[in-house]
Amino acid sequence: MTKKKTEAKAKLLAEKREKQEKKARKKLLKGTKEEDIGNIIKRYRYTREQADNGRLVDVDGGRPPPRASATFTPTQGDTTILFGGEFYDGVQVEVFNDVYFYNVNKQEWRLLQTNVKPPPRCAHQAAIFNNYLYIFGGEYATLNQFHHFNDMHRLCLKTLKWEPVDASGQIPTPRSGHRMVVWNGHWVLFGGFHDTTREITYYNDLYMFSFKAATWKRICQQRFVGAIPVPRAACVMVTHRNSNKILVFGGFTKTKDSDRNVCGTYHQDSWIINMDRANQEDVLVWEKINTKGFGVTNYKNFGVVVGGVSDSDTGGTSLKSIFYNNCYTLNVEQKRWYPLTMGKDDTADEPQEGAEALADKMDKVSIAEALPPRMNPLVFVSGNTLYVYGGIVEQGSVEVTLSDMWSFDIAKRDGWKRIDSGFNFKDIYKGELGMEEDSESESGESGDEGDDDSCEDDMNEMDTDKKIKKPHSKRIFPDLSRPLTCSTMSPARETEAVEFCQMSEISVGRILRKIQEDDIKNKRTHIVATMGPAIKDAETVAALIDNGVNVCRFNFSHGDHASQGKMLAMVREGIAKRPHANVGLMLDTKGPEIRTGFLKEHKPITLVHGQSLKITTDYTLEGDNECIACSYPKLTQSVKVGSRILIADGSLVCDVTEIHDDHVVVKVLNNATVGEKKNMNLPGVKVELPILSDKDINDIVNFGIPNNFDFIALSFAQSAEDIMECKRVLGEAGKHIKIIPKIENVEGIVNFDEILEVSDGVMIARGDLGMEIPLEKVCLAQKYMINKCNKAAKPVITATQMLESMITNPRPTRAEASDVVNAVLDGSDCVMLSGESANGKYPVECVNTMARVCFEAEDSIAHRKVFSEIIESSEKDVRTEESLARSVASLAMDLNAAAIISFSPDGYLTRYISKCKPACPVFSHSTEEHVVKYMSACRGVTGRRVPSFVNKEENIKNALEAAKEVHAAKKGDHVVVIYQDEKSIEETKDLIRVMRV
Numbered sequence: 002m003t004k005k006k007t008e009a010k011a012k013l014l015a016e017k018r019e020k021q022e023k024k025a026r027k028k029l030l031k032g033t034k035e036e037d038i039g040n041i042i043k044r045y046r047y048t049r050e051q052a053d054n055g056r057l058v059d060v061d062g063g064r065p066p067p068r069a070s071a072t073f074t075p076t077q078g079d080t081t082i083l084f085g086g087e088f089y090d091g092v093q094v095e096v097f098n099d100v101y102f103y104n105v106n107k108q109e110w111r112l113l114q115t116n117v118k119p120p121p122r123c124a125h126q127a128a129i130f131n132n133y134l135y136i137f138g139g140e141y142a143t144l145n146q147f148h149h150f151n152d153m154h155r156l157c158l159k160t161l162k163w164e165p166v167d168a169s170g171q172i173p174t175p176r177s178g179h180r181m182v183v184w185n186g187h188w189v190l191f192g193g194f195h196d197t198t199r200e201i202t203y204y205n206d207l208y209m210f211s212f213k214a215a216t217w218k219r220i221c222q223q224r225f226v227g228a229i230p231v232p233r234a235a236c237v238m239v240t241h242r243n244s245n246k247i248l249v250f251g252g253f254t255k256t257k258d259s260d261r262n263v264c265g266t267y268h269q270d271s272w273i274i275n276m277d278r279a280n281q282e283d284v285l286v287w288e289k290i291n292t293k294g295f296g297v298t299n300y301k302n303f304g305v306v307v308g309g310v311s312d313s314d315t316g317g318t319s320l321k322s323i324f325y326n327n328c329y330t331l332n333v334e335q336k337r338w339y340p341l342t343m344g345k346d347d348t349a350d351e352p353q354e355g356a357e358a359l360a361d362k363m364d365k366v367s368i369a370e371a372l373p374p375r376m377n378p379l380v381f382v383s384g385n386t387l388y389v390y391g392g393i394v395e396q397g398s399v400e401v402t403l404s405d406m407w408s409f410d411i412a413k414r415d416g417w418k419r420i421d422s423g424f425n426f427k428d429i430y431k432g433e434l435g436m437e438e439d440s441e442s443e444s445g446e447s448g449d450e451g452d453d454d455s456c457e458d459d460m461n462e463m464d465t466d467k468k469i470k471k472p473h474s475k476r477i478f479p480d481l482s483r484p485l486t487c488s489t490m491s492p493a494r495e496t497e498a499v500e501f502c503q504m505s506e507i508s509v510g511r512i513l514r515k516i517q518e519d520d521i522k523n524k525r526t527h528i529v530a531t532m533g534p535a536i537k538d539a540e541t542v543a544a545l546i547d548n549g550v551n552v553c554r555f556n557f558s559h560g561d562h563a564s565q566g567k568m569l570a571m572v573r574e575g576i577a578k579r580p581h582a583n584v585g586l587m588l589d590t591k592g593p594e595i596r597t598g599f600l601k602e603h604k605p606i607t608l609v610h611g612q613s614l615k616i617t618t619d620y621t622l623e624g625d626n627e628c629i630a631c632s633y634p635k636l637t638q639s640v641k642v643g644s645r646i647l648i649a650d651g652s653l654v655c656d657v658t659e660i661h662d663d664h665v666v667v668k669v670l671n672n673a674t675v676g677e678k679k680n681m682n683l684p685g686v687k688v689e690l691p692i693l694s695d696k697d698i699n700d701i702v703n704f705g706i707p708n709n710f711d712f713i714a715l716s717f718a719q720s721a722e723d724i725m726e727c728k729r730v731l732g733e734a735g736k737h738i739k740i741i742p743k744i745e746n747v748e749g750i751v752n753f754d755e756i757l758e759v760s761d762g763v764m765i766a767r768g769d770l771g772m773e774i775p776l777e778k779v780c781l782a783q784k785y786m787i788n789k790c791n792k793a794a795k796p797v798i799t800a801t802q803m804l805e806s807m808i809t810n811p812r813p814t815r816a817e818a819s820d821v822v823n824a825v826l827d828g829s830d831c832v833m834l835s836g837e838s839a840n841g842k843y844p845v846e847c848v849n850t851m852a853r854v855c856f857e858a859e860d861s862i863a864h865r866k867v868f869s870e871i872i873e874s875s876e877k878d879v880r881t882e883e884s885l886a887r888s889v890a891s892l893a894m895d896l897n898a899a900a901i902i903s904f905s906p907d908g909y910l911t912r913y914i915s916k917c918k919p920a921c922p923v924f925s926h927s928t929e930e931h932v933v934k935y936m937s938a939c940r941g942v943t944g945r946r947v948p949s950f951v952n953k954e955e956n957i958k959n960a961l962e963a964a965k966e967v968h969a970a971k972k973g974d975h976v977v978v979i980y981q982d983e984k985s986i987e988e989t990k991d992l993i994r995v996m997r998v
Contacts, residue, residue, distance in 0.1 A: 038146040038327070045120035047165070054468045055115035055161030057102060064110055065101045067424055069393050072127035073379035074134060078156065079106045081381050082134055082386070087123040087142065088402055091432015092912075098143050100156065105383045108420055109543065117163055117359050121156040124177035128188055128211050132158045135166070135188065140196075147277065149175035149195050153210075170216035178234030178637065182247060184276055187211055191249060191911075194234040199372045201559075203232035209279060219282045222274075229287050230272045245277040248290075290721050307380045307389050328387070328409070341496040343436075345775060360865040370494040372407050372417045385412040393424070393481035421973045422897055525609075525922070525941035526855040527551035527831040529587065529798055530848055532568050533559075533839025542575020544845045545838070548853030550833065551937045552585040554714070556839065557700045558594070559678075565929070569708060581942040581967055585711040585937030590697040592716025593690030594769070597648060598630030599623050600677040607674045608653065616646070616655075617664040626675070628664075631681060637665055647772045650802070672913055682772030687748065692723040698730055706735040711934040714764055718742030721755040737931035741798065741938075745769035753789060760939060763790050764833070768801035780823075788826045793876060794916040795884070796938040799824040800833035804851060808841035818854050825858035830915070830940040864920040865894055886913030887978050889993060893919050899974035900924060902960045904950065905981050908932040913937045922969050924960060936968035943967075949983045961998060974998045 008558040028358040071086025083101040086360060087094055098121035100113035125139025134156040141148045151173055153166040171180075179193025194203045222229055230236075236252030249272045255265045272287045279285060307328050330338035374391030384386070387409040394401050404423035409416070448526055528543055529552040542553075555565055569586075576584045597622050600606055606626040608614060618637065622630040629986050633639070637660055640646070644657045646667055653675050655667035692715070693701075705713060715727050726741050739761035744750060746769065757763060765786050771779045783799060790797035803821055804813040824832050832851060838844040866927040869888060875883075882905075893901050901923045903911045923942045927933050936944030945963065947956050964970040978994045 004133040009131065013052070030609070031258065038141060038143060042120045042141060042148060045118065046063040047117040047163075049164045050116050052162045052164055053116045053641060055113050055163075057111040057161070058114050059114050060101065060110040064404060064423070065099070065112075066095075067402040067426075067429065068097055068098070068123075069391065069402050070123035071097070071379060071391075072125060072136070073103075073381050073390060074127045074129055074385055076129055079383060079620040080104055081383065082127075082129075082156075083379070083390075084124050084127055084136060085125060085139065089400060090219055091399075091430045094143055096123055096143075097709060098122065098673045099229060105386070113156075115159055115161065117161055119152070119163060119165075120150070122150055122177075125150070126179060126190075128181065128183050129158075130183060130188070133214075134158060137181065137188070138173070138176050138179055138193070147196055147198055148749050151175040167215055168210065168215050173206070173209070174204075176204060179204070179212060180236055180238035180249070182238050182240045184209075184240050184247060185245070186213060187279075189240075189247060191238055191247075191274070192230075192233050192236055192252065192293075194232075194254075196836050203234060205230050205232040207274075207285070209276075209865055220279055221467060222287065228943045230270065231268070232266055236268070243453075245279075246273055246277055247276055248273045250419075262998040268321075277556045283932070284762040307387075309379055310815075324766070326372040372409075373403075373405075375403055382411070386410050388420075399430070400431070402432075419970070419974070420916035421886050422975060425896065427895075437841060449876065464988040500675060522549075523922070524856040525859050525918075526829060527938060527940060528848060528851055528855070529554050529800070529831050529833040529938075530844070531589075531833070531835045531837075531839040533554055534836060535840055535842070535844045536568070536571070539571050539578065541845065542572050543578040546582050546584060547846050548574065548845055548880075549846055549855075550584065551555045551582075551713070552587050554587040554589055554833070555710075556835075557697075557704075558589070558591045558596075562700075562704050565704065566708075583933060583937050585715055585930075585934045587712040588700065588710045588711075589714035589743075590700060590716045592697065592715060592743070593688060593692060593694065595631060595633040595636075595681040595688065596630065597624070597675070597677060597679045597681055600629070601625050603677060605674050605676045607672075608669045609672050610669060613658070614655065614667050614669055614670045615664050616667060633683075633688065633690070634683070635689060636683075637662060639683060639688070639862060640665060644686070645684055647684065649673070649675045650768045651682070652770050680769065682769055684773055688717075692718065692726055701727075701735070705738065706731065709737060711931065712739050712741050712761075712938065715740055715742045715771075716754055716766075717745050717749070718760075719746065719748035720752045721759045724756060724759045737929075737934055739931075739938075741796075743800075744782075744786060746773040750774070750786075753786060757789055757793055757795065760795065761935070762796035762798065762830075764800050766800050784827050787824075787829055790830075791828045791916060794912045796830035796912075796915075796940070797828070798831040798833055798938065799827070799829040801835060803832055803834065804837050804847055805835075807837050807843055807847045807850065811843050813850060818850075821851060821854045822858040825855050826862070828918070831938055862918070862920075864918060866920050868894065880909075880913070883913040883916070884981065885992065886910060886917055889914055889977055890917035890919045892993070892995065893921055893977045896975040896977070898977050898995075899970040899998070900928070900964050900976050902957070902964065902976060902978045904956065904960075904979065905931070906950065906989065908935055910979065910981055911936060911942055912939055915942050924964060924969070926956065926960060940988070953980060953982070956980075957994075957996075963997070965998060970998045972998055 012604050062703075065083060066088060068088045069498065072084050073081055075081045081103045083103060085097050087096045098118045098119075100115075102110070102111045102113065104111070113196075119136060120141060122136075122139030122141055127134060127136045129135070132985055134454055135153060136155075137151075137153045139150050153168055154163055155166050156163050173190055173193075174195065176193035176195050179190055181188055181190045183189075189205075190208040190210070196202075198631060204378075207222055208217055209220060210217050212375045223519055226743035229520050230249055230252075231254070233252030233254050237250040238247065240247050249694075251270075252268045253265065254268070271290050274285055274287050276285070307326075338674070370388060373394070375394050375888035379390040380388065388407075391403045391405065394403065403426075406417050406420040406423070409417075425568055458675045460481040463909035464572050476912050498901065528549045530550045531554045533556070536542060536545075555568065557565070560568075572586070576582065582626070584652055584902070601623045606624065606629075612626075614626075616631050616636065617628060618631055618634055620630045620632050622628065622632055639701055640657050640660065642657055646654070646657065648655070654670040654675040656670060657665050658668050701713060704710075713727060713731070716725065718724060724740055724742055728736075731738055731740075741762045741764050742749070743754050743764045743766040744753065745757070745766040749756065749770075763786060765783055767779055767783065770782065774782065787797050787799070802817075803824070804817050806817060807813050821832055832855065834847060834851065837847045841847060879921060885906030889901055889903075892898070898921050900921050901919060903914055903923060904926045905911045906929070908925065908927060911923060914923055918939065921941075925933070925936045925939075925942050925944050926947045927944070930946060933946045945960070947959075957980065960978075961970070961976060974997070976996050976998055978996055979992060980994070981992065
């Protein structure tokens with residue numbers, strides 16, 4: 002009873018809101034009285050004698066206004082012709098009759114100027130035959146009126162002159178949403194619909210038009226139930242080039258149920274008809290076929306479909322819309338759909354069993370790599386390239402008309418390329434963008450564009466809860482523009498995208514998408530890789546850089562200056578091979594750590610659970626499985642019976658049982674094999690050792706400073722004074738070197754705020770930290786410190802044991818990959834590899850794996866949400882640089898900019914931009930080398946040096962060219978430029994620009 006009352010209440014509320022909407026619309030129309038649609042169309046009537054030759058002119062704004070339900074018809078050359086379409090700007094519907102020519106090679110639009118044109122229309126059909134562009138049918142719709150056409154016009158592509166086609170014969174009734182294909186000198190028509198506002202009629206009739214004779218003929222078909230496709234619109238219709246067969250797939254109709262509710266139905270059936278005897282009086286027979294299965298094949302002689310939408314009733318008066326970006330080809334001869342996938346060109350047929358197995362998988366996972374989801378796009382193929390223009394998506398209750406353009410090389414299959422970002426929808430939409438999500442339409446006019454049997458793909462999706470009726474809609478149907486564009490292509494289970502904190506929606510398609518090798522170059526999280534014996538030569542260093550290394554770390558717990566010098570020379574040689582890369586050098590001090598001593602014959606020892614082991618403070622002793630040495634002289638004074646000692650990052654766990662003057666006796670709690678010179682941790686003990694040992698000072702003064710290192714990683718920092726001591730050691734000669742304290746113990750966490758304030762960044766060294774605090778607390782400490790660093794706009798490096806199993810294995814464990822993902826999502830600027838790159842068998846593969854994991858994690862970040870949270874959690878009073886950085890980041894997100902170019906003498910401005918975590922790369926420029934190198938540790942930033950800030954325009958021009966060279970931006974992309982010269986930022990003029998590449 003309660004449920005029925007709730008439903009009745011919801012229905013009354015929906016009816017009330019619909020009445021309010023109608024009143025508002027009447028009020029709008031009263032103020033701007035709508036002209037009779039018949040008078041509008043009369044003005045466009047013309048005769049052949051009235052038409053003059055046209056001419057092509059440049060397009061204001063560089064592109065046509067956005068539109069949907071237009072036609073995009075390729076010619077034999079490199080030109081494609083756009084005609085008609087409609088656009089709803091939130092207040093009124095504009096229907097077009099203009100013609101644009103698009104040159105795919107020049108990526109240039111040209112507008113046709115003529116004295117006469119056909120009446121404006123959308124949802125029509127177009128084709129090119131013998132140097133003429135033909136159009137037939139379509140509709141003209143306003144907010145409150147509707148008109149269907151059955152006229153035909155043609156444009157001479159030589160004279161650019163329009164003329165009406167005086168067709169005779171059995172002319173089809175006026176309609177839109179029909180499909181037409183060229184076959185054997187004829188234009189064949191099937192289906193469509195006609196809307197009188199009171200009722201909608203769908204068709205399944207079949208006509209053909211003779212181009213030569215200019216006559217229509219209705220083709221006889223078998224009429225009994227089950228032998229012919231049911232009436233429909235918006236189907237896919239393709240011909241087979243080498244035969245007389247035409248295939249029809251899918252489509253859409255809407256009907257009213259017993260309660261006069263409008264219900265939409267997607268059709269999933271496929272039919273084929275042989276047109277061989279169409280010119281005779283024979284009755285043609287349709288054959289119902291199956292078009293299931295997937296594989297990868299050549300695109301030639303195939304139809305291509307892109308994108309689409311599925312709607313399902315979510316209860317009440319709401320619909321859930323799922324938009325797609327997947328692409329398919331249809332082989333008429335094989336009667337099979339094939340997903341158009343990336344990075345593969347399997348033109349050979351697979352064995353049937355394997356193909357069917359692949360079909361089952363690809364039914365769920367085939368997606369386009371970069372094309373944003375949409376319905377109703379305009380698509381065409383020119384040469385080897387598939388082009389996609391515009392389309393529609395919905396944001397809440399607002400229907401967004403796109404005007405971007407993308408291309409996909411079908412031969413290379415190397416991913417989507419954005420040619421044009423299109424208009425910013427907010428700039429051209431006059432209605433309210435924040436419409437109430439809970440407003441609904443009355444049940445008598447509501448529509449359901451998909452029932453329980455409608456197919457809904459698991460591919461890349463965009464889910465939106467939408468209202469059933471738009472302010473300008475008089476009908477409910479998908480995609481009525483082109484015969485090779487439809488909604489869903491194959492039956493599949495619905496899989497909703499799931500949204501997590503700080504993450505964008507995640508779908509099955511995204512999860513199973515194949516990462517391209519170029520993707521790793523677009524990662525934003527930087528990688529610190531430790532140099533060591535596994536790095537054999539300069540070519541290996543170059544390979545590490547190619548796969549994503551940004552900072553090379555030298556661990557001075559091992560080796561001497563001679564061996565480190567050889568490694569440094571090799572690293573610099575490798576860096577020189579990659580001049581576009583900005584790679585920093587980090588010296589990691591040994592620090593006040595406790596280590597075990599050397600072992601006899603330098604061989605590892607094996608210890609067993611329950612045995613006793615002596616640990617002596619005599620560091621000259623070479624140890625064995627009975628006694629090992631320890632570097633900490635105060636060991637016996639610092640521990641007590643029952644204290645725990647952890648060795649080799651906790652791989653050996655011991656408890657103290659006896660304490661003597663020069664040694665302690667411990668009980669081994671686990672089986673382990675350990676080598677020499679391993680770290681030793683004393684949980685709960687404050688180690689009384691200077692932050693910089695004599696060795697550390699020697700390493701910094703006599704190696705780090707003379708060799709121009711960029712960073713000092715200060716081991717076991719416990720207070721701000723430790724950082725100040727390091728600065729004193731660096732002195733004037735090393736003041737440019739950035740200090741990155743390593744937080745490895747309790748004192749470092751307790752004093753974190755004061756450490757961060759005087760530091761240039763932080764490294765979270767989780768190996769020793771996990772020995773000093775409870776293991777279950779390490780993750781919380783990591784998040785705590787990363788958050789603090791993010792707020793301070795200082796780089797943070799998450800380190801230790803990230804992909805440790807790759808020291809000996811070619812792939813990491815699932816837990817390790819998840820660890821990297823969490824570090825990225827937490828906000829790390831850098832993630833670090835230690836033994837994986839220094840001593841492992843697979844250093845390059847390890848870096849590649851980490852880069853791929855970073856890219857995938859970053860790709861799931863909801864950048865706008867993260868940006869909003871950063872703003873909300875920051876102090877109200879911020880530096881000028883941070884305020885400007887926020888503006889730049891927000892602007893880049895709004896424009897979907899390809900890059901941000903920053904000119905910041907001291908790097909502060911760029912660091913605050915990095916703090917905002919923009920989705921696009923940031924290119925930072927400074928005259929100071931140390932500032933440029935500092936950027937190698939900042940998320941998403943590439944540092945570059947400029948000789949001077951005086952030549953502003955030249956610097957900006959060179960920066961744009963450099964961005965193009967590394968494929969960060971291409972022609973037509975937006976780039977946001979912020980230029981702070983060497984004056985104070987308050988004095989700088991012309992600070993921010995938005996530029997087109």
